[in-house]
Amino acid sequence: MAHLSLRPQPLGIFPAPTGYLVIPPVAGAEEVCAALLAGHTPEHMPDALRFYTLALVDDRESAWRALAYDSSPEAHYNRFVLHSDPDIYPYLRKQLRGDLAALLDFVAYMVGLRDAPPDADAVCGEIAACILPAHAADALARQQYDAAIAALQRAVEEVRHISPLFAAQLLDRLATIHAGISQSAAALQALRDAVKLAGGGRRLDLRAYLALRLGMLCQDLAHGQRNLLIEANTWFEEALRCCSIESDPDLYALAHYRLALTILALAPAGNGDQILRERAIQSLRESLRVYTCDTHYEQWLNAQVTLANALRISFVASPANHLIEAVRLYDEALASRDQECDPIWYGRLLANQGNALFHLGDFARARDRLIRARAIFLAHRDYGAAALLDEALVEIECRGLGVRG
Template sequence: MLKRQPIGVFPGTAGFFLLPPIDHADTIMPSLLQGFMPKPCPKEWQFFLAAIEGEPVERVEELLPETPEGHFNRFILYPEKEYYEKAKSMLEEDLLLLLDAVAWRFNMKQEPPCYEDKTVGEIRAFILATHAYDAFQQNNWIKGIELLEEAAQAVQDISPIFSARLLSEAASTKQSLGMVDKQLIELYKTALKLIEQSPFEDMRAELTFQLGTAYQELADGNKTYYQEAIKCYNKALKTFRKDQYPENYAMIHMNLALSYIAMPPNAHNYQLKNAMAIQSLREALRYLDKEIHRDLWCSATINLANALQYAKSSHIEDNLWEAVALYEDVLKVRRKETDPHGYARLVANQGTALSHLGAFSSAVPKLTEAKQIFKELGDKESAKVVEDMLQEIRMKQEELSKQ
C-alpha cells in the first residue's frame, strides 16, 4: 500500500480513488498531492488519469488494476453491496475504515466509522470530514465546522490541496450561517495560501471570490474592507472570463457594483465609484438571462436604475429616463402579491425618478400607490418618506401654477 494517497485532492470521482503502489512512487507523490499528474502517467495509474480527464465510467473501469485498491475504486464507481463486500475482503486496517466512510457517504451505512487515534494523515482527515457531514445532517453546525477544521489540520503538511478543500467547506458553511468575522477571512486566506502553487485555477478563483464576499459582508462602512473585496473580485475575473464562465462573470460584477455603491464616499471618489458601479451592473446584465436568473436579473436591474437616478452626470435627464424604463422592466415580472414590500419600494423609486424629471402627472399615482402599500404593511417610516415626496411635488405644482 502507498504511504500517501491523493484522496481529496482532485475534484469528482478521482478525489475518492486509491492508487496502487508503483516503483518510485515516493518521488512522484509530493507533486501529485499538489495536483500535478506525472508525465508520462504510469501505466498502473492510467485509470486515475482517465477519471481526472472525465472519460466514461466504463473506460475508467477497464483500466482498473486487479489489486485491493482497484476493488476499492470499483466500489466508488458502482456503490453496490457486492462491490463493497469484495473490497472489504481485500482491505485491512485504515483502508477498511476508509471504505466504511465512503459507504456511509453512499447511504450504505447508518453511521460513519469510528476511528482510532493512531489513524493519521489523509485517511484520518477523510474520516473526520465524514463525521463533520454527519454532524451537519443533524444540524450540529458548530461541531461539523470544528471537525472540518480538525481534518484540514490533520492533512495540511502532507496534502495541502485536500486541506484547502476542507477549509473552504468549513469557511463557506460558516458564511452561510452568518458567522462572518475576521476568523472567516483568515480561513479563506489560509486555504488560498495552500493552493497558490496548484494548477486548480477555478478553485483559486472561487475561493478568491468567496474571500471578497466575506470582506464585503464584514465591511459595514469600512472603506478598507470594501477595497479588499474589490481587489478580490478583480482578481477572480482574470479566471472567470465572460466567454467561458458567463454566470460567474455576471455574479462577480454584481458584487463589484454593490461594493462600489456601499463604499463610503468622499469629495474625490463619489462620481468615480458610482460610474464604476454602473459599468459593472451593465456588464452583469449582459450575461444574466431574465428567465433563468430572474432574481439576480431583477436585483441587477434595480441597482442599475438606482445608481443612474443618483449619478452626477452631464446627462442627468437621459439617466433618469433610462432608470424609469429599467424600473418598468422589473415591474413586468415582479408582482405585488408575492413581494408587496419590494414592489412598493420599486414603484416608489420609479415615482421618485419621474418627479426628478418633472413628470408629476406620472409620478403622483406611482408614489400614492407606494404610500398606500407601505401603510397597509405597517411601514410608517417608508410611508412618511413617500408622503414627503408627494408634499414636495404639490409645492412645486403650486409654484408652477402661479407662474
C-alpha cells in the same frame, strides 16, 4: 493484497468520485501525483492511469472499464469507488489492508453501506484527512459542534503541508461550521487561510470560489465597517481574476454583483464618488450578461433594480442617458412581478422611477408614479415613506410643474 504503497495521494483535490481515487505505483506515478496535488492534470498520462483522466471528465463508466483487467489492490479499490457494488464490499473488506482498507470503509460509509465512518486514529496524512470530515458531519448531525470543529481542524493539520489544496477545501467546510454558529472571526480566519493555501496551486476555479466566499462573508459582516468592505472588494476582484464568464458564468455574475454592492456601499451619493459608482455600474452590467429574467429570475431582479438605482443617483455631465435607462430598467422590473407579491417593494420601485422621471422633466409620469407609490405606502401603514413622497409632490406643485388630473 498489500496496503496503499504510494504516498502522498491526491485525495480530496477534485470532486468525488475522482477525489477518492488513488494512484497505483506505476511508472511515472510519482510525477503524476505531484502534479495532481498541485491541481494540475498532466498533458501526457501513463496508459495505466487513463482511468483517472476519464474520471476527471466525469466519464465514470469508461474509467471503470479502463480498470477492468487490472488486478492490483489499488484497481480493486478504484473500481469500488466508481461502482460501489454492495456485493463486492464484503469481499474487498477481507482482502485489503491498512490505508486502502480504511479508504474502502470510508467510501462504503459515504454510499450508505456502513452506519458509521471508519476510525481515523490508525491512519494519517491525506488518508486521515479524507475520513475525518465524515466524523465531522456525523458530529454535526448530533449538533456536537465542538467535535465537528476539532475533527476538521485535525484534518487540516494532517494535510496542510503535504496537500495544501485539500487543506484549503477542508478550511472552507470549517468556515461554514464557524459561520453557522456565529463564530464570525473564526470563519473569516479559516477562509483567509484557505485562500492563501489555494494560491499556490493550479486550481483557479477553487481559488475563485474561495475568494468569492471570503468576499461575501466580509461583506455580510461589514455593517458599514469600511475595512471589511475594502477587504471584500479585494476578494471579489481576486475571484474575477481567477474565472471568466466562459469558465464559470454563475460565479462570474455573482462576483460582479457582490463587487458592485461593495463599491456602492463605499461610495455614498456624492459627486466625488462617481468614478467608483461607474465601476459598480459596469459590474452590474456584467452580471446581467448572465442573469436573465428567464434563467435567474431573483438574481436578475436584484441586479436590475440595483443598476437602475445606481444609474438614477449618478453624477455625470449628461445624466439623461442614465436616467432614461434607469426608467426602462424600473419598467422591466415592475412588469416582472405582481404588486401583491411585495407591495412595499413595488411602491419603492415606483417612487424611485418617479424620482428619475422628475429629473428627466417628465413631470406627468413622475407625479403618477409618486401618487401610486404613496397610495401603496398608506395602505400598508408605512407613513414615513408616504410623508417623503408628500414632500416630493409638494415640490412639484410649488415649482408650478404639477399636472392637474
